[in-house]
Amino acid sequence: MTGAIPVGLSGRPVRVGLDVGGTKIDAVAVSPDGDILARLRRPTGWGEEAVVVSIIDAVDALAVDGGFARSAVESVGVGIPGLVDADTGRVLHAVNLGVESLDLAGLAGRQLGIPVRVENDVKAAALGAAVLRGVDGSMAYLNLGTGVAAGIVIDGTIWRGARGTAGEVGHLSVDPNGRLCGCGQRGCIETFCGGGALARAWDRPGALPVRDILDAAEAGDERAAGLRADLFHGAAAAVRALVLSADVERVIIGGGLTSLGERLFAGVRRALQTGAEASPFMRSLHLDDRIELLPAGSPAAAFGAAVVGATTPSKEIVSHG
């Protein structure tokens, strides 16, 4: 592990980071040197109260696992899907968790007696990926999971944009005749490379539909080959959109589809190379050299949440400035 994170004034040696997903919480305890002292996964409760309880329980379980007292925890950071007000720690519309409006930082912070900061999960993962991979300048984290979203980090800071939609490239349409997206548009990038959209288009039983698609494509299934091409094409389109709009130096791909490993990475690279063959302009961007893939099961999201927890809120920075 690389990337030290700030030691607090109290000198407590542990930062906790939690990536709260629709079904499970990924929790890490991080030392001031950025080493992961303990890591565990636990199921997430459904609904506002249960989410808070799951978070408290995860911190307690992590302390037991890591062999440290809860009083050794300096801060807790939480990455969670939905609209997050990072200044107040309030979460809105986290539909996968049954959360409509929740003062997560306030409730969890009071129960734990430790400062809790909250961030959108993809933004937290972006920050975690930037620290873990030692990226100094600008980068985007492209999350390929059930859905598709990206977070942008510039010089070690999450780029928020004006209204929190920075990096929402999943819902850029790249084909007016493409599949209908859950958002109501046609041909969104997410309809090409989102795990949910691909599973619906494949429409066969199986625990890992996108893996099944790649396997079937390799075995000669034409429909699977079409969906595999969509996957690579969509991810390449997302990379282009991030570089041509925000001009990030690197794009780091994470999310559930990273379990496909080299097959995913090689396919996206090839799609970018094919695009570059047709276009001198694209060739000049060297996009195929600017992407990387997180290893399957990377703790980037939980680690990033720990970094979020270690960060002074922007409001405090402003008021002291």
Place this chain on the structure above:
Amino acid sequence: MTGAIPVGLSGRPVRVGLDVGGTKIDAVAVSPDGDILARLRRPTGWGEEAVVVSIIDAVDALAVDGGFARSAVESVGVGIPGLVDADTGRVLHAVNLGVESLDLAGLAGRQLGIPVRVENDVKAAALGAAVLRGVDGSMAYLNLGTGVAAGIVIDGTIWRGARGTAGEVGHLSVDPNGRLCGCGQRGCIETFCGGGALARAWDRPGALPVRDILDAAEAGDERAAGLRADLFHGAAAAVRALVLSADVERVIIGGGLTSLGERLFAGVRRALQTGAEASPFMRSLHLDDRIELLPAGSPAAAFGAAVVGATTPSKEIVSHG
């Protein structure tokens, strides 16, 4: 005019800004209060030497027109197409001007005896639009001319990105079956709403092909109606790409196609509204309320160049920091 620009240490009262285009230079003299004291247009020479001469001549002519001595000029800023190293003032690959590699800041600065700063024309126009429209937070300037490009300004500063491609949304493909773009890809945003691409697709004689397309569409020509729909669709796609990637608060549309005025603005707004009707997510972004159109003939590009000239280079800021 709104937006004061910095008075230099010398206290000289005039900032000159030049927007150097393929056929003409738009030149303004600006007071410290941001008032435009004089403005003129002159033809641009072809080739490296001639471009420098045109710039010197434009400054001289502006001084005559504005009734001030050249010694009253504190700084000169130049916006120019092509790859610009804003720190050194060197211009590369300005193909429309016959420039391959030119130390423009050095040559013009020595001949004028005044500091000259150089910036990419679209980035300079973006800065000018931000100052003229009094935009505080984040905005993109979407230039609809022969080609399509955008510049991003955050808190009054040009957003450069990692390699200078920030805002290059013109070459995002939004239709795999679309028209072939000059860049080699199919269905680039520029093939939908670039004046050059529309003129080629229309392929009838006329001084203002895009205006002819709108006129013919209003008279019932079906092919013209299709191209008109492309124009509005492409501009709307550019707005979406800028907001969903970089999450700018506002998008200000400028460039040659602004001569179409309200017909352009209403069409782009309608395209954004139609997209929002189909998509609750798009509806939540209120894109139709976040665009504005510069008036035809706006001095934004030349004014922005004057602001560039008044700005301390980032290298100096860093070395003093």
